[in-house]
Amino acid sequence: MSQKINGVKGMNDLLPGELGGDMAPVEVWQHVERTTRELFARFGYGEIRTPMVEDTALFVRSVGEETDIVGKEMYTFEDKGGRSLSLRPEGTAPAVRAFIEHSVANQEPLTRWYYIGPMFRYERMKTGRYRQFFQIGAEAIGSREAAQDVELMDMVVQLLEALGLKEVSLNLNSLGDDACRPAYHQKLVEYLTAHREELCGDCQRRLETNPMRVLDCKNEKCQAVVQAAPNILQFLCEPCKAHFDEVKRKLDALGVKYVVNPKIVRGLDYYTRTTFEFIAAHPALGTASTVGGGGRYDKLLKGLGGPDLPAVGFGLGLDRLTLLLKESGQKFSTPPDVFIAVADEGSGDAAFALASKLRREGLKVEFDTRGGSLKSQMKRADKTKARYTLVLGQAERESGKGQLKRMADGQQFPVALSEIVQTVRSAPPA
Known part of the structure; x- marks a missing residue:
């Protein structure tokens, strides 16, 4: 078995949804x-x-x-x-x-x-x-x-x-x-030098190379020292x-x-x-x-x-x-507008084509390319939090009509397959 390769420490993956762990999605x-x-x-x-x-x-x-x-x-x-x-x-x-x-x-x-x-x-x-x-x-x-x-x-x-x-x-x-700044710099160095032993190791080095950085140190001992340091605004x-x-x-x-x-x-x-x-x-x-x-x-x-x-x-x-x-607590991801489920084996291509058409017309559409039972597809629809589902089978293909189910409350709307976009955009909220 090949050894797993992890990402470089301190360089994070940014993942969608709830997959990101400690990082924001x-x-x-x-x-x-x-x-x-x-x-x-x-x-x-x-x-x-x-x-x-x-x-x-x-x-x-x-x-x-x-x-x-x-x-x-x-x-x-x-x-x-x-x-x-x-x-x-x-x-x-x-x-x-x-x-x-x-x-x-x-x-x-x-x-x-x-x-x-x-x-x-x-x-x-x-x-x-x-x-x-x-x-x-x-x-x-x-x-x-x-x-x-x-x-x-x-x-x-x-x-x-x-x-x-x-x-x-x-x-x-x-x-x-x-x-x-030079006059302030001189006064600051004089003050910090008098308190050198109270500074952390990094700030003792900064005192020689970049003394103003001591003011920005987060070490509690250094913060106590700089409280009484000269104020640059006075210079x-x-x-x-x-x-x-x-x-x-x-x-x-x-x-x-x-x-x-x-x-x-x-x-x-x-x-x-x-x-x-x-x-x-x-x-x-x-x-x-x-x-x-x-x-x-x-x-x-x-x-x-x-x-x-x-x-x-x-x-x-x-x-x-x-x-x-x-x-x-704000919400940033938008759920799919429609999840299209396939009712029978012969309707897969038609459902796939319908999903493509609706996407071209501006809807966010989920379609499970794996197929599977209608029950498993509906579980997937629930997981995606889609606003509506449409089940496409032989009857829907032949009639050109179907039922849009609003997932928030289970209410169904009759819809012509050619008018799904208009219906979704005009349907009242749950």
Whole structure:
């Protein structure tokens, strides 16, 4: 007997219906994706699709060599041509690379894109955090105005509302820029150095390489230390402070609620000024309560060899959103309109042809290609939760008429086989 081969740890199968176990069924994913595409189109964002594999240097230069993502989590390999390639760990850098490579700046002054797809990080897994995970992201390139930051946040808020996810709060911060961040950086290092022995091992390393990441550590000891750390908002220069005030003013004007949280720093080196996170208060996510976040990255394009253009973007964890929706009790799969059962052996081809015809006309039709007894077919109809069943036998074929049975209450409707579509669509609900 051949040995069974299982999927790669941390990379999940998405199955339909109730087959998915701990993962949300694929119908939930499809619902989120459809809702995202419809909503983002209303905001004027077009979809892009970039490769899942990029030159490793793209992420080293954008995300930051000293970040956990690049230092410990990327799936990096050498291809047969000796090139160092990596599975993408996030979506912003590939989008920016595509923007630069295709000279998009020469074609339009303001570019707004979104993407939906898998990302990869080798990290410790927990609820809603996997090694292949899926992101919804959006990038707006070409505007340095606070209105652009707020438009993106408003887009996420409207998406969460459209999905019926209410217990998610917007946390907002500013990281300043090159004019004001160095002074804060110095004070933060001085404070953390004085408390070095109270920090976890990872944060002791971050203190040397990326001290602002200590603010984001989930370790309880580290959280206790950073409670009294210097507040970056007190170090903002006048332009950065004015930008942050304008972001808050415009959020207020839209009626978008938010919490100012100076500990929101994000995990990537390219952020400047506005940063934000959407945090869910739901036990389904355990400690992985952040469902997404983003911020402004005005220097990234120039740093990757592109034009000196401002930009802002975000990423949402699709895995986490679907887990929240799975727990919400909402229904996402639609049952078949009609289940066609075969009453006798001679009616199989006619029933098969009728199913095909009804599908062409827009109905969702179930037909058991295995055949079997009428009793077994009706059990299958019950399992599929079909709205109606139609039993097709010799009498129905010869008369061109049959009986539609509404499964919810057993009521039957006489119907001409040529008028099944109209009857199903016009029949009153149970």
